Amino acid sequence: MDSQILVGISSCVLGEKVRFDSGHKASAFVNKELSPYLEFVSVCPEVGIGLPVPRPTIRLISDQERVALVETKDASKDYTDAMVDFAHHKVDELSQTNLCGYIVCAKSPSCGMERVKVYGNNHAEKTGVGLYTQVMLERMPWLPVEEDGRLNDPVLKENFITRIFCLYDFYQSMGDEPTRGKIIDFHSRYKLTLMAHHPDSYRELGRLVARIADYDIKEFVQHYRLGLMQAMAHRATRKNNTNVLMHLQGYFKRVLNKQQKAELRKVIDDYRVGLIPLLAPLTLIKHYLNSYPDGYLEQQKYFQPYPEELRLRYGL
Structure with a gap:
């Protein structure tokens, strides 16, 4: 039985320099106000599937068959299957703990919870969910999940x-x-x-x-x-x-x-x-x-x- 309050979090929100440009998206609320009460489980799905830091940007694209995760400038480099496989393995791992919540990075094609851009037919619609977060939401529907930006409300x-x-x-x-x-x-x-x-x-x-x-x-x-x-x-x-x-x-x-x-x-x-x-x-x-x-x-x-x-x- 875990005695700590375990909460998953996108590594960049925790302040780790894992973004495509070697930057981060550290949240002051998370790092200053929440950290005394929670034990964070840091996950960067993009690093998790073996992508380097820094790295080419990736995005979601849609055709008639599926939503895919590809490199922005070279759609032939497709990371969809790798990301979905990683997500399932990570969720299997997390489900063995008493995880009590998850804070994800907004707008991310891997971690975004809502309104992620999906490109197709020469335009983008904010209708997507990051592939990693989508698997987590489907398999752990009871889990409290929120985006870093929405925590300002x-x-x-x-x-x-x-x-x-x-x-x-x-x-x-x-x-x-x-x-x-x-x-x-x-x-x-x-x-x-x-x-x-x-x-x-x-x-x-x-x-x-x-x-x-x-x-x-x-x-x-x-x-x-x-x-x-x-x-x-x-x-x-x-x-x-x-x-x-x-x-x-x-x-x-x-x-x-x-x-x-x-x-x-x-x-x-x-x-x-x-x-x-x-x-x-x-x-x-x-x-x-x-x-x-x-x-x-x-x-x-x-x-x-x-x-x-x-x-x-x-x-x-």
């Missing part, structure tokens, strides 16, 4: 980090031998989180857990993991967060005085209309929870889905 960043820590918590909770009790306990801790991310999935997963006795436990773990991470891929909206906050408000209706109830209502409403960040009502609720303990609420990961030091909820 505070909402996308917060969602991605939440998913990483959620998956890590799931693996840690299951340990070396998953049980029905471990699944039920984990799901109970994530009820409010799932309500915030995707209410429909919250209900679906609840029904699934209620039928856990009908499944082989190993089969169930894989099924639940996929449903969990697909639900978490939906970004928590202000509307859904407000619903969760109002749900939390109900737990204190018998213990708060009139003034405290009014204060909590106002803070929740100020969040609802966008005047204050999510951190404000959560801080107040945690204050009340400290004064009026509740075992169910205290275990909810919604209050702290990742280390507070990452400061990701300040702008949400």
Whole structure:
């Protein structure tokens, strides 16, 4: 069982000089803010298939039969099969670990997650996926994957980090031998989180857990993991967060005085209309929870889905 939070990453995003021009695309967020919490597994697929540094540029081209990975100035030099073979072998290797996420290099014909240029008929369309990342997405559909550039968006960043820590918590909770009790306990801790991310999935997963006795436990773990991470891929909206906050408000209706109830209502409403960040009502609720303990609420990961030091909820 891995004790570190393993996250795959394109080597150039980590700062390694492996790009075609011997450069890199080091991410300050990754290297300064995330590195204390994660253990990165560095991969450069292009170096992995034996291409040198520096090297000729490569791109995706499309004909009627397939999308191919070729050299930009000499399409006869085709690296498609080599890249796909490398991707399958690397995914086989990574699947033996508890990998909790992957950060890929945007726009790369090997690593890009979306909107990669595909050339054909004398023009390019941003419709492709890097060949390496495409194999990974197909074979590990539960894995949180994000591009380096999209991590500059505070909402996308917060969602991605939440998913990483959620998956890590799931693996840690299951340990070396998953049980029905471990699944039920984990799901109970994530009820409010799932309500915030995707209410429909919250209900679906609840029904699934209620039928856990009908499944082989190993089969169930894989099924639940996929449903969990697909639900978490939906970004928590202000509307859904407000619903969760109002749900939390109900737990204190018998213990708060009139003034405290009014204060909590106002803070929740100020969040609802966008005047204050999510951190404000959560801080107040945690204050009340400290004064009026509740075992169910205290275990909810919604209050702290990742280390507070990452400061990701300040702008949400």
